[in-house]
Amino acid sequence: xxxxxxxxxKLAFRSGGGFGLTLAFFLIVILFVPLGVGADxxxxxxIAPGILWIGxxxxxxxxLDRIFQLDFEDGTLEALATSPLPLESIAASKAAxxxxxxxxxxxxxxxxxxxxxxMPSSGYIWLIASLLIGTPALSFIGTxxxxxxxxxxxxxxxxxxxxxxxxxxxxxxxxxxxIRATVSLDPMPALLLTTGISLFSIALMPFACAMxxxxxxx
Amino acid sequence: MSLWEYANPVxxxxxxxxxxxxxxxxxxxxxxxxxxxGFFFTPHDYKxxxxxxxxxxxxxxxxxxxxxxxxxxxASLIWLIRRHHVSALAAKAAAPIGITMTLIAIAxxxxxxxxxxxxxxxxxxxxxxxxxxxxxxxxxxALWEAIEDKDTAADLTSIxxxxxxxxxVLSRYAVNFWxxxxxxxxxxxxxxEQHVDNAFYFPLLVCIGAFVLLFITLVxxxxxxxxxxxxxxxxxxxxxSHG
Numbered sequence: 001x002x003x004x005x006x007x008x009x010k011l012a013f014r015s016g017g018g019f020g021l022t023l024a025f026f027l028i029v030i031l032f033v034p035l036g037v038g039a040d041x042x043x044x045x046x047i048a049p050g051i052l053w054i055g056x057x058x059x060x061x062x063x064l065d066r067i068f069q070l071d072f073e074d075g076t077l078e079a080l081a082t083s084p085l086p087l088e089s090i091a092a093s094k095a096a097x098x099x100x101x102x103x104x105x106x107x108x109x110x111x112x113x114x115x116x117x118x119m120p121s122s123g124y125i126w127l128i129a130s131l132l133i134g135t136p137a138l139s140f141i142g143t144x145x146x147x148x149x150x151x152x153x154x155x156x157x158x159x160x161x162x163x164x165x166x167x168x169x170x171x172x173x174x175x176x177x178x179i180r181a182t183v184s185l186d187p188m189p190a191l192l193l194t195t196g197i198s199l200f201s202i203a204l205m206p207f208a209c210a211m212x213x214x215x216x217x218x
Numbered sequence: 219m220s221l222w223e224y225a226n227p228v229x230x231x232x233x234x235x236x237x238x239x240x241x242x243x244x245x246x247x248x249x250x251x252x253x254x255x256g257f258f259f260t261p262h263d264y265k266x267x268x269x270x271x272x273x274x275x276x277x278x279x280x281x282x283x284x285x286x287x288x289x290x291x292x293a294s295l296i297w298l299i300r301r302h303h304v305s306a307l308a309a310k311a312a313a314p315i316g317i318t319m320t321l322i323a324i325a326x327x328x329x330x331x332x333x334x335x336x337x338x339x340x341x342x343x344x345x346x347x348x349x350x351x352x353x354x355x356x357x358x359x360a361l362w363e364a365i366e367d368k369d370t371a372a373d374l375t376s377i378x379x380x381x382x383x384x385x386x387v388l389s390r391y392a393v394n395f396w397x398x399x400x401x402x403x404x405x406x407x408x409x410x411e412q413h414v415d416n417a418f419y420f421p422l423l424v425c426i427g428a429f430v431l432l433f434i435t436l437v438x439x440x441x442x443x444x445x446x447x448x449x450x451x452x453x454x455x456x457x458x459s460h461g
Contacts (some may be wrong), residue, residue, distance in 0.1 A: 144381060148374050152364045162357045166385045168350055172392035210295050215373040
């Protein structure tokens with residue numbers, strides 16, 4: 001399981017900078033916001049928390065279809081499925097590798113982008129905390145949707161349609177954490193709910209994911 | 219004699235063929251009488267006037283939008299656990315009806331919202347929740363359409379329905395949380411059942427009953443179509459392999 005995890009991370013780093021692409025996409029989304037809504041810093045500061053969360057979710061979406069697609073096409077996934085490792089562990093390891101290569105870098109770059117969007121300084125620590133806690137949920141839910149659509153040819157669009165509704169609770173609680181911090185409300189309840197969603201996803205999504213993989217591999 | 223006997227497509231077709239005409243007539247009668255009673259034989263609301271009468275379409279449609287999803291969830295679970303094809307097909311058949319009910323609820327809500335709240339659309343928790351329900355339906359239907367192998371499609375949509383149900387409920391509560399966070403205190407209560415007068419209550423019950431029957435009728439009809447379609451495909455394939 002450890003070697004699978006390390007292999008996925010290495011692949012993500014080497015295959016044409018999948019890691020860098022995600023961050024570049026995040027940067028472009030954030031760049032688009034002032035260009036689209038105007039450079040008024042009061043408006044930017046107000047919408048910054050939501051935009052950062054939406055940007056993080058969209059960037060996370062980009063690399064989801066890679067989680068299983070290549071391994072499915074060249075038969076690696078089938079080989080893995082027949083190995084003594086349970087499919088649930090494979091799913092969990094894939095999701096964890098996805099988080100290390102997308103969620104974590106997104107979290108690390110987010111404060112910089114928040115500065116560009118003139119987010120009030122009271123929000124920074126909560127932005128980092130909510131992304132750090134919330135992005136694992138994105139990876140684990142996303143891995144499930146990737147497993148469901150792995151057999152579909154050109155399933156990228158379908159994958160987005162399936163996974164984005166599932167991201168709604170994470171988005172709401174994650175963004176609310178930061179919004180509440182910037183308008184000096186207590187952000188703690190929202191952060192705890194984000195934590196709840198995240199732990200729930202980490203605990204249960206690998207099982208749903210393994211179910212979907214089994215169907216697609218039969 | 220148990221309910222599971224009707225999981226056999228032949229028995230299901232025989233029974234549903236007999237029940238369907240009765241259900242059709244019954245739901246049509248209830249719908250017509252409920253709506254006529256509601257539209258013409260109830261008093262105008264002292265504040266909202268005649269606009270209040272859209273409740274007789276709005277509330278039943280909204281209820282069925284949610285109940286259709288619940289029915290899909292139950293049918294999906296039965297498919298996953300007991301592998302009855304009729305169940306999987308019934309879930310597939312219910313989805314377009316559910317999405318239609320959702321659209322009716324949103325549309326009638328918008329029409330009702332304009333004279334009473336002064337806006338067709340407001341990002342109010344309950345309205346938002348219905349749009350969320352709509353995208354869940356869209357994803358579910360899109361997945362059915364995308365997968366060619368029928369059993370794989372039934373399996374994957376059932377798993378999606380199961381996971382989706384959990385996240386749909388979570389979204390409902392998330393949306394409550396979100397809206398409170400934006401504007402405290404301002405609440406537009408749609409819980410009319412508690413305030414509604416008996417003059418409205420009984421025709422509303424008839425309309426809800428009519429929508430339930432209408433839903434059952436349509437699901438049976440569409441399930442029968444799906445079964446026939448699958449039989450036709452099987453025959454066509456057999457013909458091709460022999461020819």
